[in-house]
Amino acid sequence: IMNGSSVVRRYARSLVQLAIEKDVLEAVRDDMKLIAESCTDSRELQVLLKSPIVKSDRKAAILNNVFAGKIGQMSHTFMDILVRKGREHHLYSVAKTVETLYKEHKNILTVYVKSATPLDDAARKNVLDMAAEMHGSDNIDLKEAVDPSLIGGIIIRHGDEQWDGSVLRKLHDLKREFSKNPYIAEI
Numbered sequence: 001i002m003n004g005s006s007v008v009r010r011y012a013r014s015l016v017q018l019a020i021e022k023d024v025l026e027a028v029r030d031d032m033k034l035i036a037e038s039c040t041d042s043r044e045l046q047v048l049l050k051s052p053i054v055k056s057d058r059k060a061a062i063l064n065n066v067f068a069g070k071i072g073q074m075s076h077t078f079m080d081i082l083v084r085k086g087r088e089h090h091l092y093s094v095a096k097t098v099e100t101l102y103k104e105h106k107n108i109l110t111v112y113v114k115s116a117t118p119l120d121d122a123a124r125k126n127v128l129d130m131a132a133e134m135h136g137s138d139n140i141d142l143k144e145a146v147d148p149s150l151i152g153g154i155i156i157r158h159g160d161e162q163w164d165g166s167v168l169r170k171l172h173d174l175k176r177e178f179s180k181n182p183y184i185a186e187i
Helices: 004-021 025-041 043-050 056-067 073-084 088-105 121-135 167-180 182-186
Strands: 109-115 140-146 154-158 161-164
Touching: 004 025, 004 073, 004 088, 025 043, 025 056, 025 073, 025 088, 043 056, 043 088, 056 073, 056 088, 073 088, 109 121, 121 140, 121 154
Parallel strands: 109 140
Antiparallel strands: 109 154, 154 161
């Protein structure tokens, strides 16, 4: 029996490969983004996709109504196949995985930056330059987040690599150093 993530990846890979062959990758990517956003925004849609009570033909009809005129034929057909195979509960995950596979295909590097305050243009350029130099790619998708608890500085993450230049991290490092010194610990 296949676990959920391998099923999701297999379906997503098949869709991306077919979209590349038919030269509609950008359109399919946009469709899958819309589907993923719709699933995120609509609790009712999430419940519908997971419901064992609602019959497949009813789910297909509802999905066709929700996305009528909003997504292309290939994406509609793909959704129908998922429903027919009883895999509609994977639709959101497949849609998200299509984005990952699209980025792999286009060699787009996703870099996450967390900072205490929003990045200005100069800081953003520095982060992009640093990521490009580290990974030898100028094709970078920068995802920014603000986290005031960092106090200052930034954290940069790509995949399982992370660089932590935050003030919070430096304070934790100092605390650890001081805890090793018996004279200061006595104070």
